[in-house]
Amino acid sequence: MASSESAVSCFETNFQSSPQVVATAPGRVEVIGNHTDYNQGPVIGAAIDRNVTVALSRIADTVFRFASSEYPFVEVNDSSLKQSGENAWVNYPLGVYNALIRRGLKPSGGFQIAVESNVPSGAGLSSSAALELASAKAIASAFDLELSDKEFAIACREAENDFVGVPCGILDQGVSAFGQAGQLVHIDCRELVFSTFPLGSAYSIWIFNTHKKHSLVESMYATRHKECFEAVDQLRAAGLEVSYLADVNPDQFEAHKSRLSEDVAKRAEHVIYEIERVNQVDSLLAEGQVGQVGELLFASHESSSKLFENSIEELDYLVSILKSMPDVVGARLTGGGFGGAAMALAGEAFTDSYAQSVASAYRGRFGDEPDILHCHISDGARLLSSN
Numbered sequence: 001m002a003s004s005e006s007a008v009s010c011f012e013t014n015f016q017s018s019p020q021v022v023a024t025a026p027g028r029v030e031v032i033g034n035h036t037d038y039n040q041g042p043v044i045g046a047a048i049d050r051n052v053t054v055a056l057s058r059i060a061d062t063v064f065r066f067a068s069s070e071y072p073f074v075e076v077n078d079s080s081l082k083q084s085g086e087n088a089w090v091n092y093p094l095g096v097y098n099a100l101i102r103r104g105l106k107p108s109g110g111f112q113i114a115v116e117s118n119v120p121s122g123a124g125l126s127s128s129a130a131l132e133l134a135s136a137k138a139i140a141s142a143f144d145l146e147l148s149d150k151e152f153a154i155a156c157r158e159a160e161n162d163f164v165g166v167p168c169g170i171l172d173q174g175v176s177a178f179g180q181a182g183q184l185v186h187i188d189c190r191e192l193v194f195s196t197f198p199l200g201s202a203y204s205i206w207i208f209n210t211h212k213k214h215s216l217v218e219s220m221y222a223t224r225h226k227e228c229f230e231a232v233d234q235l236r237a238a239g240l241e242v243s244y245l246a247d248v249n250p251d252q253f254e255a256h257k258s259r260l261s262e263d264v265a266k267r268a269e270h271v272i273y274e275i276e277r278v279n280q281v282d283s284l285l286a287e288g289q290v291g292q293v294g295e296l297l298f299a300s301h302e303s304s305s306k307l308f309e310n311s312i313e314e315l316d317y318l319v320s321i322l323k324s325m326p327d328v329v330g331a332r333l334t335g336g337g338f339g340g341a342a343m344a345l346a347g348e349a350f351t352d353s354y355a356q357s358v359a360s361a362y363r364g365r366f367g368d369e370p371d372i373l374h375c376h377i378s379d380g381a382r383l384l385s386s387n
């Protein structure tokens with residue numbers, strides 16, 4: 001993980017003092033449940049052993065200073081103002097601070113924060129939620145605010161939705177908040193119920209980061225979000241009393257899909273059947289049948305690619321190669337899509353040399369290699385120290 005020492009050292013270099021608190025939070029993979037969260041369906045994720053770690057001190061002056069080894073130093077006097085351009089990275093901790101004020105934090109003075117990370121940014125592994133959760137744990141501790149993990153997850157999502165301006169669901173923040181070593185996190189996004197269940201120690205997650213990103217990724221995510229709600233509107237116009245795609249079962253969908261416009265029908269079909277797949281994965285895992293979930297992971301990818309159209313050629317290729325590899329249970333794109341990474345859930349016989357062969361096949365086709373990250377399922381956001 002991005003170590004406590006490196007965050008402390010970044011803090012000391014920038015602020016010539018020792019931090020009051022240190023907190024860390026993991027990135028995550030979406031195991032299955034693609035774009036189900038904001039449609040009020042279920043989703044299953046896992047926290048990975050890649051973290052954002054922050055060191056923070058409260059200060060008497062009403063000033064907010066932000067240091068990161070990868071982004072520019074920023075100082076602001078008004079914490080309610082959204083930053084732009086190369087300073088925009090501070091909107092994550094700043095948005096969290098504002099969300100915590102709404103939950104009872106008494107603003108008094110300011111803070112300075114230093115950020116270290118080994119979660120690749122923009123790869124679909126949710127460095128943004130990890131930054132939010134680590135900041136939230138640190139700010140809450142420094143300002144003596146007590147929150148449950150559920151409240152932390154909700155406050156951080158609010159920061160990303162309302163302050164940063166990304167309409168993400170609760171998956172990223174929920175998994176970063178509730179992750180546990182060796183356990184998958186299941187989220188019922190309608191009731192906001194978070195639960196964990198064991199996967200079995202023989203399995204780990206392999207991530208192949210393509211570094212490809214569609215230039216319009218933000219607006220494409222927003223378009224898909226909009227199309228899902230258009231599907232609900234069109235289904236209501238066709239006589240179904242529903243508020244979210246999670247209210248629609250496959251039989252209802254099949255009976256009404258001819259009333260939907262073509263693209264909207266494809267997006268709805270993806271989400272409605274993806275919810276079924278998440279429920280099937282749940283049942284299989286409850287019976288300890290990890291080996292059986294693979295087909296559902298591959299089917300999820302196929303549906304993303306063909307129906308939700310949020311895959312790219314590079315991810316389709318990775319998934320097809322991974323399918324032929326020994327001890328790969330399942331593979332799919334992970335996260336919002338339109339670039340980013342593919343993940344594989346694999347047993348112990350899938351080794352680094354197989355992963356390398358996937359990367360070389362990819363190089364043969366696309367000319368460059370994806371980064372390989374072998375991740376173990378890890379603990380969620382937590383305070384590491386406080387003075």
Ligand code: ADP
Pocket residue numbers: 068069070071088089090092115116117120121122123124125126127128129131335
């Ligand atoms: P993802 O969450 O998939 O990694 P996002 O675009 O949602 O991608 O979030 C990435 C953003 O998070 C970066 O553009 C940056 O603003 C912020 N971020 C990620 N890592 C760091 C870091 N080490 N220091 C400061 N900001 C970071």
Ligand code: MG
Pocket residue numbers: 126127128129172
């Ligand atoms: Mg993000």
